[in-house]
Amino acid sequence: MTGIRLTSDELRLMSLFQSITTVTARDCVIDEKMDRVIFIIDKGDMGLAIGRNGSTIRTLQSMIGKRIELVEYADDLAEFVKNIFGREVVLDVKIGNHSSNGKVVTVIVDPRKKGMVVGREGRNVEKARLLTKRYFDVANVIIRGQEASI
Known part of the structure; x- marks a missing residue:
């Protein structure tokens, strides 16, 4: 901290x-x-x-x-993101670096639960952006639904 x-x-x-x-x-x-x-x-x-x-x-x-x-709190960024959204709805957390923007976190969720993960007025995503920037200097948090595998 x-x-x-x-x-x-x-x-x-x-x-x-x-x-x-x-x-x-x-x-x-x-x-x-x-x-x-x-x-x-x-x-x-x-x-x-x-x-x-x-x-x-x-x-x-x-x-x-x-x-x-x-x-x-968790020392690991992926674990911290799971704690923010709830472990039961997060399928995967991918961490990448974009050269211009910095660190970006992509949270993979069940498409049927995406609305719940984002939250009313985007409040859950906003919380994730606030906290991951504060602790891990993350530039953006993106929520994606997992595509069904064929």
């Missing part, structure tokens, strides 16, 4: 997150465009952060007044 600077609002939200969930957040991103706060947490802390039947996260959402989204 070197080179990432947190604002005082992000630090305050991370402190509140820890006091409510007892989970230490690695990072916090306030996404004004999509009216949400994204917390990056360590692997294995998701259940504790969400709470029984989602009670802990609902409490936090009502206190903050914004939608809360959680992502488990």
